[in-house]
Amino acid sequence: MDRSALQRGALGVDLRPGRALWLVAPVVLAALPFVADALGDASITTLATRIVILCIAAASLNLALGYGGMVSFGHAAFLGVGGYTVGMLYSHFVAGAPFLGFVPGTDQMLLTLPAAMIASGLAAAAIGALSLRTGGVQFIMITLAFAQMLFFLFVSLKAYGGDDGMIVRRRNALPFLDTRNDTTFYFVCLVLAAAWLGLLSRIVGSRFGLVLGGIRQSERRMAALGVPIYRYKLAAFVISGMGTGLAGALLGNFSRFVSPDMMHWTQSGELMIMVILGGVGTLMGPVLGAAALIGLETVLAGWTEHWQVVMGPLLVLIVLYLPRGLGSLVSRKAGGRHG
Amino acid sequence: MAEPLLAVEGLVKRFGGLVATDHLSLDVREGELHALIGPNGAGKTTFIAQLMGELRPSEGAIRLSGVEIGRLGTAARVRMGLGRTFQIVQLLPDETALDNVALAVQVRHGHSFRFWRAARRDASLRDPARDYLAMAGLAARADVPVSALSHGEQKQLELAVALAGEPRLLLLDEPMAGLGPSESRQMQDLLAGLKGRIGMLLVEHDMETVFALADRISVLVHGRVIASGDAAAIQASPEVRVAYLGEGDV
Ligand SMILES: Nc1ncnc2c1ncn2[C@@H]1O[C@H](COP(=O)(O)OP(=O)(O)OP(=O)(O)O)[C@@H](O)[C@H]1O
Ligand SMILES: [Mg+2]
Numbered sequence A: 001m002d003r004s005a006l007q008r009g010a011l012g013v014d015l016r017p018g019r020a021l022w023l024v025a026p027v028v029l030a031a032l033p034f035v036a037d038a039l040g041d042a043s044i045t046t047l048a049t050r051i052v053i054l055c056i057a058a059a060s061l062n063l064a065l066g067y068g069g070m071v072s073f074g075h076a077a078f079l080g081v082g083g084y085t086v087g088m089l090y091s092h093f094v095a096g097a098p099f100l101g102f103v104p105g106t107d108q109m110l111l112t113l114p115a116a117m118i119a120s121g122l123a124a125a126a127i128g129a130l131s132l133r134t135g136g137v138q139f140i141m142i143t144l145a146f147a148q149m150l151f152f153l154f155v156s157l158k159a160y161g162g163d164d165g166m167i168v169r170r171r172n173a174l175p176f177l178d179t180r181n182d183t184t185f186y187f188v189c190l191v192l193a194a195a196w197l198g199l200l201s202r203i204v205g206s207r208f209g210l211v212l213g214g215i216r217q218s219e220r221r222m223a224a225l226g227v228p229i230y231r232y233k234l235a236a237f238v239i240s241g242m243g244t245g246l247a248g249a250l251l252g253n254f255s256r257f258v259s260p261d262m263m264h265w266t267q268s269g270e271l272m273i274m275v276i277l278g279g280v281g282t283l284m285g286p287v288l289g290a291a292a293l294i295g296l297e298t299v300l301a302g303w304t305e306h307w308q309v310v311m312g313p314l315l316v317l318i319v320l321y322l323p324r325g326l327g328s329l330v331s332r333k334a335g336g337r338h339g
Numbered sequence B: 001m002a003e004p005l006l007a008v009e010g011l012v013k014r015f016g017g018l019v020a021t022d023h024l025s026l027d028v029r030e031g032e033l034h035a036l037i038g039p040n041g042a043g044k045t046t047f048i049a050q051l052m053g054e055l056r057p058s059e060g061a062i063r064l065s066g067v068e069i070g071r072l073g074t075a076a077r078v079r080m081g082l083g084r085t086f087q088i089v090q091l092l093p094d095e096t097a098l099d100n101v102a103l104a105v106q107v108r109h110g111h112s113f114r115f116w117r118a119a120r121r122d123a124s125l126r127d128p129a130r131d132y133l134a135m136a137g138l139a140a141r142a143d144v145p146v147s148a149l150s151h152g153e154q155k156q157l158e159l160a161v162a163l164a165g166e167p168r169l170l171l172l173d174e175p176m177a178g179l180g181p182s183e184s185r186q187m188q189d190l191l192a193g194l195k196g197r198i199g200m201l202l203v204e205h206d207m208e209t210v211f212a213l214a215d216r217i218s219v220l221v222h223g224r225v226i227a228s229g230d231a232a233a234i235q236a237s238p239e240v241r242v243a244y245l246g247e248g249d250v
Helices: A017-039 A043-067 A076-095 A109-131 A136-156 A182-205 A207-217 A219-225 A229-255 A265-278 A285-303 A307-321 B044-052 B074-079 B097-108 B123-135 B151-164 B181-194 B207-213 B231-236 B238-245
Strands: B006-015 B018-028 B033-037 B059-064 B082-084 B169-173 B199-203 B216-221 B224-229
Touching (some): A017 A043, A017 A182, A043 A229, A043 A285, A076 A109, A076 A229, A207 A229, A219 B097, B018 B044, B044 B169, B044 B199, B151 B181, B216 B231, B224 B231, B231 B238
Parallel strands (some): B033 B199, B169 B199
Antiparallel strands (some): B006 B059
C-alpha cells in the first residue's frame, strides 16, 4: 500500500496532521466560547480573543519578515498607531471636538478599523520609505529606532494620556451586534483574523507574492530581471503595517485601553518571537507561534511570578530542536516557504 | 551606417585609486556575438555591471540603439532590452527551475502589483517558461529545486532565465565556467543558435569557445581595450600575446 493510501482513514479522509488541523480548527474555535461558558471560566474566551488578535499582527509581520526578508524590529509602532487611532477617535467622539479641527471623532467600529489601517499604513509608508534604503542589521536598527521615536512621541502627548495611556470607556460599536459581549467580540475578531489570513494567503501566492519571495532569495537576480526592488518591498511593508494596525485597533477595543507600551520595543520583540517560534515564511506558523507564546505566558505566570526565567530557556529549546518552528510539527510543508 | 545595438564611449570606473574601467570604448552590432576576453581582475564583470546600471560609471557614455542609457536604472534598461547572466549564479534557491523561469516571464509581462490570482498555476507564465527551459536543455529538470541542480544545470538555468527576458542584447559573464566537456559543447551550440537573432557580449576564458563563436573579439587588460578584431587578428596580435596569451617569453 502506498504512502498516500496509508494516510487516508477508513472514510477516505486525509489524515495527515496538517489537513486534520484544517478540519478540526474551525470547529474548536467556534465552540470555544460556549465550552468556556459551560466550564464557567470566562477567562478562556478572553485569552483566546487576545491570541486571535495577535495572530493578525504576527501573520502581518511575517509577510515582511518571513516572505519579504525584511527583519523589522519596529512593528509594535503599527500596533500602537492602530490602537491610538481607536483611542483618539473615541476621546474626540466623547469630547465632541474634532481631531485637528476637522476629523470628527467616532465610536463606530466600521469607521475606526479602516481608519486604524489607513493610519498605520501611512506610518509604515513613512518608516518603510526611509528604512528600506538600508538592509541587514542596519534595517533592524533603524526600524527599532523609529518605533522608539513613536513610543516617546506618545509618552509626551499629554492630551492623549501621556505615559499613562488612555481608557476607551466603551468598545466601538457595530450595527446589530453587541460588541460589549465578550463572546460576540471574540467572534468579530475571529472573523477578521480569518479574513486577513485568507487575504495574506492569496497575496503570498499571487504575482506580487512571487516577486516578494524572489527579492528575499536574491535581490541581484530580481534586479537583473528588471524588478524595481524598492517599490515592491515598500508595498509589502505597508500591507504588513496595515495588518498590524488592525490588530492594534482590536487590541485597544479588547482591553479598552491604549498606552505607549503597545509601541515598546519589547512588544516588537514579542511579535518577532511569535513568528520565529511558529515558523518563518509559513502561513500558519505565526498563528501557532502567537497561540504558543501567549498560552505559555499565561500558564507559566499562573505557576510562578518568575515565569520569564522558565520561558526564556523553553523558547531557546524550541528554536534549537525545531529550527523551522512549531509549524513543522503539524505539517511537512509548513517548514517550506510555499505555505 | 546604422547605429550599433550597443555603443560604449570612454567609459571610466574608479574604485578609489584603482581604475577598474579605463576609457573603454566598444560596440556590439545587431545580432553580433562580441567576445570580451582578459585576465582575472581585468574589469570584465565590472564592465557588465555598469552596462546593466548596477554600478554607476565615473565617466563615459553608454548608448543602446543610439539612445543614451547611462543615467537609467536597471529596470528601465531591462525594459529597453538588456539582459545578463551572472558569473556566480544568482538564482532563487528555494524555487524549482520552472519557477525561476516563470518568474522571469512574469516580470517581462509587466508590473507584478497583482495580489489575488494564484500565479503558480498561471499557464500564460508556465507554458512559455517550459519553452525557455527546453531551449536551454533543461526540459526534464523543470520541477527540480534549484538547490538540487548540478552546477552545470544551474549555469544552463541562468541562461534560460535570461532568455525569458527576451533581451535584444544579452551580456554573458563566463557561461562556460565550471561546465564539463559535454555541457560546455551544449552551451556552445545554444549560443551559436542565438547568433544573428540577438546581440551578445560574451565574457569567457575558454579560448576554444571564443574563437569558434565570436564575430569580433576585444581584449581587456587593466580596464583598457588593448586589441579588437576578428579571431585571426587577435591570435596574430603581438600585444595580445605578450599581455594575455602569456607567450611573450617564447
Ligand atoms: N566594488 C568594488 N570595490 C573595489 N574594487 C572592486 C569592486 N569590484 C571590483 N573591484 C576590482 O576591480 C577589478 C576588476 O574586477 P572584475 O571582477 O571586474 O574582474 P574580472 O575581469 O571580471 O575578473 P574575473 O576574470 O576574475 O572574473 C579587480 O581588481 C577588483 O578587485
Ligand atoms: Mg568576472
